[in-house]
Amino acid sequence: xxxxxxxxxxxxxxxxxxxxxxxxxxxxxxxxxxxxxxxxxxxxxxxxxxxxxxxxxxxxxxxxxxxxxxxxxxxxxxxxxxxxxxxxxxxxxxxxxxxxxxxxxxxxxxxxxxxxxxxxxxxxxxxxxxxxxxxxxxxxxxxxxxxxxxxxxxxxxxx
Amino acid sequence: xxxxxxxxxxxxxxxxxxxxxxxxxxxxxxxxxxxxxxxxxxxxxxxxxxxxxxxxxxxxxxxxxxxxxxxxxxxxxxxxxxxxxxxxxxxxxxxxxxxxxxxxxxxxxxxxxxxxxxxxxxxxxxxxxxxxxxxxxxxxxxxxxxxxxxxxxxxxxxxxxxxxxxxxxxxxxxxxxxxxxxxxxxxxxxxxxxxxxxxxxxxxxxxxxxxxxxxxxxxxxxxxxxxxxxxxxxxxxxxxxxxxxxxxxxxxxxxxxxxxxxxxxxxxxxxxxxxxxxxxxxxxxxxxxxxxxx
Numbered sequence: 001x002x003x004x005x006x007x008x009x010x011x012x013x014x015x016x017x018x019x020x021x022x023x024x025x026x027x028x029x030x031x032x033x034x035x036x037x038x039x040x041x042x043x044x045x046x047x048x049x050x051x052x053x054x055x056x057x058x059x060x061x062x063x064x065x066x067x068x069x070x071x072x073x074x075x076x077x078x079x080x081x082x083x084x085x086x087x088x089x090x091x092x093x094x095x096x097x098x099x100x101x102x103x104x105x106x107x108x109x110x111x112x113x114x115x116x117x118x119x120x121x122x123x124x125x126x127x128x129x130x131x132x133x134x135x136x137x138x139x140x141x142x143x144x145x146x147x148x149x150x151x152x153x154x155x156x157x158x159x
Numbered sequence: 160x161x162x163x164x165x166x167x168x169x170x171x172x173x174x175x176x177x178x179x180x181x182x183x184x185x186x187x188x189x190x191x192x193x194x195x196x197x198x199x200x201x202x203x204x205x206x207x208x209x210x211x212x213x214x215x216x217x218x219x220x221x222x223x224x225x226x227x228x229x230x231x232x233x234x235x236x237x238x239x240x241x242x243x244x245x246x247x248x249x250x251x252x253x254x255x256x257x258x259x260x261x262x263x264x265x266x267x268x269x270x271x272x273x274x275x276x277x278x279x280x281x282x283x284x285x286x287x288x289x290x291x292x293x294x295x296x297x298x299x300x301x302x303x304x305x306x307x308x309x310x311x312x313x314x315x316x317x318x319x320x321x322x323x324x325x326x327x328x329x330x331x332x333x334x335x336x337x338x339x340x341x342x343x344x345x346x347x348x349x350x351x352x353x354x355x356x357x358x359x360x361x362x363x364x365x366x367x368x369x370x371x372x373x374x375x376x377x378x379x380x381x382x383x384x385x386x387x388x389x390x391x392x393x394x395x396x397x398x399x400x401x402x403x404x405x406x407x408x409x410x411x412x413x414x415x416x417x418x419x420x421x422x423x424x425x426x427x428x429x430x431x432x433x434x435x436x437x438x439x440x441x442x443x444x445x446x447x448x449x450x451x452x453x
Contacts, residue, residue, distance in 0.1 A: 012206075012209075016206060016209040016210065016213075019285055022285065022286065022288055025288050025291075027288045052187060056187075056191060056202075057205070057206070060195075060198055060203065061202055061203060061285060061296065062285065062287040062290070062294065062296070063199075063332060063333060063340035067187060067188065067191040070187050070191060071187055071188070106289070110289055112289075122289075
């Protein structure tokens with residue numbers, strides 16, 4: 001129950017902020033970063049849940065005809081978990097998925113809607129923001145989950 | 160022997176996981192399309208307070224910024240608005256008079272009264288950079304009388320010394336209680352019946368996925384279509400009011416003196432249309448609703 005609340009509150013905040021950022025022209029995939037962070041800090045299952053449910057709500061909010069986010073975001077749970085298992089906790093290493101996740105989450109929509117290359121500045125901006133934001137979100141989520149005893153290690157101990 | 164069993168188990172696990180992934184994918188897509196409308200309404204209403212709160216804070220800050228202006232500037236603005244109000248009051252009185260006259264003549268000719276539309280003013284709440292020119296969400300919904308298919312317009316000034324006018328933005332695609340998704344005339348799913356202002360010919364406007372132009376198809380081949388000719392709403396559909404500016408015709412091809420070309424089938428002419436409304440920088444829109452607010 002605590003994990004559900006933790007994941008839901010974080011996801012709702014991410015969807016809201018991401019929507020507001022999109023409204024000013026920034027396509028920063030905050031929910032995608034959060035899904036990755038949940039897989040890293042809490043568990044893969046909760047990350048899939050968050051990506052699926054809140055990814056769909058993001059699609060509905062923007063009136064997408066196809067559920068891009070609901071399909072693409074849950075898959076981020078797997079690299080997130082892989083980073084945890086391999087103990088890749090250096091901020092520098094985590095900035096690499098920060099660069100790649102926007103490519104994965106934003107590029108399909110850009111390819112579908114735009115025919116010219118001029119709008120790829122949107123993608124460059126979101127990749128640049130990802131390098132900084134992903135390590136920060138992972139760090140904050142992990143600290144918060146550990147403080148609330150909701151992290152993956154606590155789950156293993158309780159089991 | 161052990162290695163062989165391990166490989167077999169491994170293979171089985173991979174197969175099960177792959178099947179589960181495919182099943183999950185099918186479930187997500189099927190669920191999305193089956194419950195799209197219900198989830199869309201729930202989702203839009205759920206996030207509405209958060210998004211509207213942010214927009215209200217922005218509007219409040221903009222209003223507070225007005226306080227930084229001098230009293231003389233504010234007095235000038237008030238004076239200008241009073242003059243504008245007086246001008247509009249005269250125009251409104253004239254329109255009411257014409258409306259009564261038209262109703263009387265329609266009555267004499269036995270024609271039924273035209274559809275009445277209620278304007279609903281709304282602010283743009285959400286926009287996705289990936290489909291910026293095609294769709295956006297507004298902060299008014301079915302509680303305000305908005306329904307899917309209603310025409311969305313905006314107020315704009317065509318040039319530096321030109322009179323302000325109203326242009327069509329698109330149609331309402333989906334509604335929730337508090338908000339609505341609007342598809343612009345550039346969206347491939349949006350279509351609208353139009354009438355050419357000079358030639359008087361009718362055609363069908365639809366988006367082609369281009370961010371700068373839409374296509375007017377099914378135009379009669381014997382018409383003369385000038386570059387820059389204005390397209391207006393035809394009013395054929397009871398949901399669409401008549402005579403609102405939609406856009407202007409582009410040249411059929413670069414350097415061409417004609418605006419229309421014969422379609423591939425040879426039965427109709429088609430033309431490219433530049434939207435009149437500034438679709439990329441909309442902030443406020445007006446939805447023409449046929450239903451009174453609940």
